[in-house]
Amino acid sequence: MEVAKTIESVRSLVKAARGKGKKVGFVPTMGALHIGHIALIEAAVKKCDFVVVSIFVNPTQFGPGEDFKKYPRPLDDDLKICRRAGVDVVFTPTPSQMYARENLTWVNVEKLTDSLCGQFRMEHFRGVTTVCAKLFNIVAPDIAFFGQKDGQQAIVVKRMVADLNMPLEIVICPTVRHSDGLAVSSRNKYLTEQQKKDATLIYKSLQKCEEMIDAGITDSEKIITEMRSLLSRAQSIKIEYISIVDAETLQEMDRLKGKILAAVAVKLGTARLIDNILVDSNKH
Numbered sequence: 001m002e003v004a005k006t007i008e009s010v011r012s013l014v015k016a017a018r019g020k021g022k023k024v025g026f027v028p029t030m031g032a033l034h035i036g037h038i039a040l041i042e043a044a045v046k047k048c049d050f051v052v053v054s055i056f057v058n059p060t061q062f063g064p065g066e067d068f069k070k071y072p073r074p075l076d077d078d079l080k081i082c083r084r085a086g087v088d089v090v091f092t093p094t095p096s097q098m099y100a101r102e103n104l105t106w107v108n109v110e111k112l113t114d115s116l117c118g119q120f121r122m123e124h125f126r127g128v129t130t131v132c133a134k135l136f137n138i139v140a141p142d143i144a145f146f147g148q149k150d151g152q153q154a155i156v157v158k159r160m161v162a163d164l165n166m167p168l169e170i171v172i173c174p175t176v177r178h179s180d181g182l183a184v185s186s187r188n189k190y191l192t193e194q195q196k197k198d199a200t201l202i203y204k205s206l207q208k209c210e211e212m213i214d215a216g217i218t219d220s221e222k223i224i225t226e227m228r229s230l231l232s233r234a235q236s237i238k239i240e241y242i243s244i245v246d247a248e249t250l251q252e253m254d255r256l257k258g259k260i261l262a263a264v265a266v267k268l269g270t271a272r273l274i275d276n277i278l279v280d281s282n283k284h
């Protein structure tokens, strides 16, 4: 496994692999790798012949007062995980390489970034789409792998690639969870043992939503009220939003129909946690 610290070195490694006819897979991450990231890497190893993982805590997707500075950066552990998982190249640029001077060019996906996390994290998605566009231009993969865990991000990145005719495929992998249902996240490191237990209510509230849809309930307000009361069982949980939206447009709807995304964001201690599920409400 190679560690490419510069844009030039990752480009030349990918070029050499492509010259041998290899299909290039790419997994962009912010590091602090866990089994959720490993699942993406495994999917890439399975589908591609040459796998690049980037580890870059992207400053432009963090707002003022967010956890950019304290975000965990256990690089040695991350490199071990990548080596074991069969990664070919780990790309570890510095912020000054990725943003060599004042950034004047931004990629903005409209409408899809107005709802859910977009209401609470100003400019977050602009940072995500801009860094993804830069990374796609640098790595030039055939396929990039993202997690359903960040459901809105997955939809926004897919739309950017389609709208800008970027020559790659986006594959979305299922959310990896702990046995108690809590979605695996680098930010779970901020939680105490008690907060981890309380955090299991997040997935329980999403399961409640699915159960209600299964039972034929289509009134989203009614479902959200139930989810809110479930989450309120833990005083430590401060709800940021509970939204049930169309899975393609991310628009809210009073009466549920078709494919929906149910998404929750909460603050728990110093952590901000998000989770979501996709449900086909027509099936029920």
Ligand code: AMP
Pocket (backbone or CB within 6 Å): 028, 029, 030, 031, 035, 036, 037, 039, 040, 145, 146, 147, 148, 149, 150, 173, 174, 175, 176, 177, 183, 184, 185, 186
């Ligand atoms: P991050 O390092 O948090 O930016 O995440 C990098 C990629 O890993 C993103 O595409 C995430 O959606 C994905 N990811 C993070 N946690 C999980 C998880 N629990 N299951 C599946 N994918 C995940």
